[in-house]
Amino acid sequence: MIVFRVDSSTLIGSGHLMRCLTLAKQLKKTKQAEIAFISRDLAGNLNHFIESNGYRLLLLPRAASVEELTGYEQWLTVRQDVDAGQTKQFLQGLVVEYLIIDSYGFDKTWEDIVRPYVNKIMVIDDLANRKHNCDILLDQNYYCEPEHRYAGLVPSHCKLLLGPQYALLREEFYEARKKMRIRDGTVKNILIFFGGSDLTNETMKALQALEALQRTDIQVNVIVGASNNNKENIEAYCLQHDHIHYFCQVNNMAELMNEADFAIGAGGTATWERCFLSLPAIVITIAENQVEIAENCKRIGVIEYLGQHEMVTCKMIENVSKLFIQDCARVKNIEKNMEALLMNEKPANIFVF
Known part of the structure; x- marks a missing residue:
């Protein structure tokens, strides 16, 4: 057993x-x-x-x-x-x-x-x-x-x-990678996901940052976990905007990541889910154990790291999101760095016991 x-x-x-x-x-x-x-x-x-x-x-x-x-x-x-x-x-x-x-x-x-x-x-x-x-x-x-x-x-x-x-990584990510779409750097879909709980409500901060862009032509998918204490308020906010779509405790995360052109989210396991599907991301760390990992990933160019949540403002998210939307080359460069990391870190058999 x-x-x-x-x-x-x-x-x-x-x-x-x-x-x-x-x-x-x-x-x-x-x-x-x-x-x-x-x-x-x-x-x-x-x-x-x-x-x-x-x-x-x-x-x-x-x-x-x-x-x-x-x-x-x-x-x-x-x-x-x-x-x-x-x-x-x-x-x-x-x-x-x-x-x-x-x-x-x-x-x-x-x-x-x-x-x-x-x-x-x-x-x-x-x-x-x-x-x-x-x-x-x-x-x-x-x-x-x-x-x-x-x-x-x-x-x-x-x-x-x-x-x-x-x-x-769940099996759905391996299946999604087999049919992973080729992004051209243009932004038509943004994914927001800050983990199961998101105790500091970074989800709403990201939503308000994107609203400031006034880009209703870009679809936004928002995912929250069942244990998110702010999920009702987030859902109500999403319902007020036709281009923002609310999801709770999904079982098709890989599919939603594959649809996105970039993501806004936390560190942790989601870092490697996004990397596996070559999804560029703006990252805000929501726990101390995520900081070193995020800093290392920033150093090799596989994420755009803004810092720890208490230091990150809506304006900071807005400004970098605007850069991602305007600068296709910047987004594609992150994607290339993710692919390079995967080439160096080929999936291994962890079921060795």
């Missing part, structure tokens, strides 16, 4: 869960593995997606009271040793070949507690800021010197899967 330990919530967002569901689908297909998910009952969770995809859900209880927690333990709503103890209770009744962990709230302390109850541990990470007790570590992001990134943080026997060639 393969067990995933991952959470989703209004605070965490949906990205960690969605990439685990992507990996689970491939493991079920290639390994015919029995798969279960251990997830906590957090506010705004998307745990129903686990069961709707046909996987067993083992639910950790909602915390009775919120303790004084710091850092990413706030995401867990309990101390990590408490979480590990509760997780252990589920693992004791299973025969677990692999435990796959995707949470910034866990480190070696958590993994040491559950280690006796599983054969091997895989960690999905991109922070490289803490020690792990794991056999495989996957970091799908682009860094200048990835080989040194986890030095001293993982055991010597740990297999490192580093770089965009290991990006966890």
